[in-house]
Amino acid sequence: EPFIFSLNEIYTIAGTIGKSLDGGENFKRVTNMVGGDNHDMWIDPLIPDRMVVGNDQYVSISTNRGESWHGVSLPIAQMYHVYVDNQIPYYVYGNRQDGPSFRGPSNSLFGKRGIPSGLWHSVGGSECGFAIPDPVDNNIIWSGNFEGLDRFDLRTGHSRAVDVWPIDNYGSAASTAKYRWQWTFPIAISPHDHNKIYVGSQYVHQTTNGGESWEIISPDLTTNDKSKQQLTGGITQDDTQPTYCCVLFAIAESPVEQGLIWTGSNDGLVHVTRDGGSNWTNVTRNFPDLPPWGTVSNLEPSRYEAGTCYITIDFHQVNIRDPHVYKTTDYGKNWTSISSDIPKSELSYAHCVREDPVRKGLLYLGTENALYVSFNDGKNWIPLQNNLPHAPVHWLTIQEHFNDLVIGTYGRGFWILDDITP
Incomplete structure (x- = not known):
């Protein structure tokens, strides 16, 4: 210029x-x-x-x-996910694009004056992925970054790299990587054992000793299509892993049945195991009229019935922008679409579905530009926008002690809907 x-x-x-x-x-x-x-x-x-x-x-x-x-600074934070702890006031966690892993209080003594920015601080990790506090020991935070996984201790302020594999694959094709890690690779803590952590490459990796060692508990749960794993970019090889295909994008264990683990990949596959990873079943073909090459953006195993799970699949990268939200009640043998009456638009594709912890059949859904609620298990949806800006709702979590719906948007930061008690 x-x-x-x-x-x-x-x-x-x-x-x-x-x-x-x-x-x-x-x-x-x-x-x-x-x-x-x-x-x-x-x-x-x-x-x-x-x-x-x-x-x-x-x-x-x-x-x-x-x-x-x-x-x-502008109020346009791009948050990938959002999690909360159990303190009073509880803290909110998330990784912000072009910033660190953040932690900050949900409330403060300043009332209507808001929460001072000085109360927010980094908890290891980087701009991508997840930041998840240990549900038993809130001083421990598991945080992703574009080089691997960090375990942050609030008591010492020390962040320790606990990567599954010490070598990153920047500038190289996904096909050459030992483990294919996506920019926002999934991290999940077992609801049955807070010491058991799952992360996903093309495999599910598990640790039970704070990341000191890892074991693989699955085969490759992707298509492993090598034609989709080549170099991107032109003169500059732009491979910092946001473009990696044939990787896991979602992992979730049932809160009802221990060892019942669901996975979804960014090349459209859904798998389930009921024995902690010894045997896996591909249930992708059981979806009615499912297009190929979707990204499984969220899995929500039900807390009421072990065989029930909700799922969102995002197809906007293959120019299909309708919402795709499904439910199974038989461990994935059959799936039913539950998004038929969501208004369709260029921005209607779904990111995250969440089940209410108190009322069965009460669901919350985040799409690329709106928040919805269903009182009848997805048969009908109504907007839950209120004063929430229209922005991509990438993640939802519920703080169960306060019954707050906490929202992570990709463009307008964190929002909290206070007390959603039915």
Whole structure:
């Protein structure tokens, strides 16, 4: 971008800002920029000392031609998932795109003045994936990142890498990886044993000793289609794993039946085991008229009946944008669509379905632009939007002691619907 009053003054916008005063012959890095991964720049045509840069963290503003910058945060956090602990007030956890794993209180002593930003802090991990507190010992948080898995201890502030495999696969095709880890690979804590943690590559990995060691408890639960595992990008090989195919995207164990584990992949497969991983059954063909190549975005085993499970499958990457939400009552032998009356649009594909912990048949559903509720087990849905901004509802969780519905949106941060007691 040539400077408005000098064709020799040029700025380049990338991970950092470059500045040239000689028409591009030489560039110097603007080292005092607030934030990084810059995307756009504006120079005031009337007062050219005023500059604005949009980057991953801030709207960065300078009034002195870039000598100093001020970063302004906007309420547009892109949260992948959301989890809560059992404290009073309870804390909310999640990994934010272009930020760290975050933890912050659901309430504060400041009342209507809100929750100060200083009460939020990192809990290990990075911008992608999950941050899940141990349900028994809330001081321990399991957090994903684009290099593996971290186990964070609030008592010491120490984050320890507990990766299944120590070698990342950046810049390489998924077909060359020993384990194919997606950018937001699934992490799940067993509802029967808080020391048992599951993570997913193309396999289900399990630890029972805090990540000191891992064992594989499944075969490859994906299509393993090598044609979908090649390099992406052109001159630059853009393989930091968001584009990895043939990987697990969801893992969930039944809260009713120990060892009943469901998995879903981002190439459209659904598997189930009833013996802790010794034997797995592919139940994908049991879905009625299911298109291929969907991403299983969420699995919700019922807390009322062991054989019941709800699932959302996202097809927008193959340009199918209708909501796909299903239910089984017989361990996946048969599936029924429960999303027929959700209004269809370009943004109606579903991300997450959640079952109410108190009332059977009460369901909550997040789509790409709305939140819905069903009082009759998915036969009918009505909007539950209220003052929630229309944004992608990527994840839902329920804080059972307070009966709060906690919402993670990809674009407007965290929201809480207080006391959903039926």
